[in-house]
Amino acid sequence: MSATDNTVADQDHAGADPGLPDGQQATALKRKDLLGIEDLDVEEINLILDTAQQFKEVSQRAIKKVPTLRGKSVINLFFEPSTRTRTSFEIAAKRLSADTQSISASTSAVVKGETLIDTARNIEAMFPDLLVIRHQFPGAAKVLADTCSAGVINAGDGAHEHPTQALLDALTIRDHKGSLEGLRVVMFGDIAHSRVVRSNIYCLNKLGANVVLAAPPTFMPYGVEALGVEVHQRLEPALEGADVVMALRIQLERGGKLSFPSLREYFKLFGLTRERLALAKDDAIVMHPGPMNRGVEIASDVADGPSSVILEQVSNGVAVRMAVLYLLARSGAAKHVEAVA
Numbered sequence: 001m002s003a004t005d006n007t008v009a010d011q012d013h014a015g016a017d018p019g020l021p022d023g024q025q026a027t028a029l030k031r032k033d034l035l036g037i038e039d040l041d042v043e044e045i046n047l048i049l050d051t052a053q054q055f056k057e058v059s060q061r062a063i064k065k066v067p068t069l070r071g072k073s074v075i076n077l078f079f080e081p082s083t084r085t086r087t088s089f090e091i092a093a094k095r096l097s098a099d100t101q102s103i104s105a106s107t108s109a110v111v112k113g114e115t116l117i118d119t120a121r122n123i124e125a126m127f128p129d130l131l132v133i134r135h136q137f138p139g140a141a142k143v144l145a146d147t148c149s150a151g152v153i154n155a156g157d158g159a160h161e162h163p164t165q166a167l168l169d170a171l172t173i174r175d176h177k178g179s180l181e182g183l184r185v186v187m188f189g190d191i192a193h194s195r196v197v198r199s200n201i202y203c204l205n206k207l208g209a210n211v212v213l214a215a216p217p218t219f220m221p222y223g224v225e226a227l228g229v230e231v232h233q234r235l236e237p238a239l240e241g242a243d244v245v246m247a248l249r250i251q252l253e254r255g256g257k258l259s260f261p262s263l264r265e266y267f268k269l270f271g272l273t274r275e276r277l278a279l280a281k282d283d284a285i286v287m288h289p290g291p292m293n294r295g296v297e298i299a300s301d302v303a304d305g306p307s308s309v310i311l312e313q314v315s316n317g318v319a320v321r322m323a324v325l326y327l328l329a330r331s332g333a334a335k336h337v338e339a340v341a
């Protein structure tokens with residue numbers, strides 16, 4: 001294989017590993033951190049999606065590892081419960097051969113009263129390259145990014161943003177529909193407490209989709225129309241002609257419970273059943289960021305039905321996080337070369 005045949009996964013280690021089939025070369029992101037989709041431009045979003053597309057293949061290999069981030073350290077700081085996102089970041093870093101360390105709130109010095117900035121300074125003193133943070137407070141990832149010279153990836157900060165989730169959602173939609181341009185994408189449920197929705201509104205709008213939100217008034221943030229979305233207080237009119245239907249969990253831990261009388265009533269009015277899904281286009285896809293509450297926002301037969309792409313979202317999560325880790329590590333490396341020159 002000649003050096004010019006190298007693909008994204010392998011290009012830093014010419015000849016060390018068989019290349020990805022699609023040989024498009026990625027460049028670095030123009031930033032140190034990924035804090036939200038709001039700051040990204042369309043080129044950056046497409047760069048991440050195109051790079052993720054190439055990384056997908058690594059997870060299909062018998063040996064699921066490329067040497068791309070060998071010698072780099074990635075620390076995952078999870079101050080909120082998480083299974084899917086944390087595992088996904090860990091797997092992504094490991095498949096790129098980075099050294100990873102995960103710290104969760106229950107085992108960190110936070111329980112001993114340490115502030116986030118002190119935790120950050122201490123971690124910084126160990127020279128990590130990238131930090132992944134999930135925190136209950138909006139802006140926590142920004143605090144870390146401002147304090148540390150390592151690149152910071154926001155894995156969810158309170159009800160603010162969850163950029164890698166929106167990116168993996170966009171990749172999944174693109175896989176099925178080719179492009180997001182002009183698609184009717186419906187997100188419904190607990191809009192008010194959802195960081196997934198906020199990141200998705202930015203991402204989908206930037207990629208040219210028509211974003212439609214449906215929720216009972218107590219779950220709909222006041223003035224959300226200003227973000228360029230169509231708003232409904234009932235699910236049925238929102239679903240009519242939909243290309244993509246995304247159910248959202250009620251964020252009980254963020255006050256969602258107080259906003260409606262009972263889970264049974266909620267399912268009756270807002271649960272995604274087969275009958276309601278029939279209002280969407282025949283080839284509509286059903287998504288959910290997880291964790292799902294079956295029988296609350298989504299009926300089991302819809303979650304497991306032929307339109308569901310929920311597990312594809314999880315697979316795409318690993319590829320998107322590989323792409324983000326790779327592209328941010330490269331922008332750090334580019335900065336280092338500039339500093340030395």
Ligand code: NCD
Pocket residue numbers: 084085156162165195196248249289290291
């Ligand atoms: C989402 C989150 O944490 O914001 N889940 C996830 O990242 N997989 C959505 C949710 O918790 O409902």
